[in-house]
Amino acid sequence: MTKNEETNIVAAMESAAFADEVLIVDSGSTDRTQELAEKRGAKFVSHPMDESxxxxxxxxALTQTDAEWVFYLDADERITQLGRDVIQDIVAQNSNNVYKVERKNIVFGQLMNYGVHRPDYVARLFPRTAVQWQGRVHEGIKTELPVKKLTDILQHYTYTNWYQYFAKFNRYTSLAAEELAQRDKQISNIGIIAHTLGAFFKSYILKKGFLDGFLGFVMSFMSMAYTLTKYMKLQNIYRLKLDRS
Structure with a gap:
């Protein structure tokens, strides 16, 4: 999935060059994303992001290919060499499983081993007809197949500068607040304080973010800020509804 990813799209596609087909689902790029993708043989489909x-x-994306197996790759991710070999072996075996793959996060050039950006597992590899995606922001899958895990598959170059970080921060906190509002979730001021402080404690202490040095502290603090902003935007949604009524 892409939107204005001209700086990332070539490297992402190169890491997936072993695939039989590369499909780009774009939500409104105004840069050279389409040109660069099609130049390298990708199928490029424009599809505006809606309330889903x-x-x-x-x-x-699942409706735009006939492939028996699919692997999802974001533009800021790269499949490792080991990952390529493992993916090809699984597809060749045609095992009836869904796979969550390990993703190692690289933040401002630093590999993060702890805290909110420690290596995580994301559902990415499965038979095309085996899953349904759910969730506006931190989306997940619904499936009846067994779920297995694969290690050392992806490198995730999350942020390279703070302008990019805060643009994504603003977008994601808005989407998260809207999703909570759609589910009729509400929160009190005390609840906001508790969740905000809890986010820092969870990232910096429980997930050992302090072991990632100063950046570990900064990203734990930003996790706290993300939580605060998300809930403040949620309260603002309800306030605006009241003003209009």
């Missing part, structure tokens, strides 16, 4: 969010984009 990222899950809607991923579900739409």
């Amino acid at each position: 969010g990222f899950a809607g984009q991923r579900n739409f």
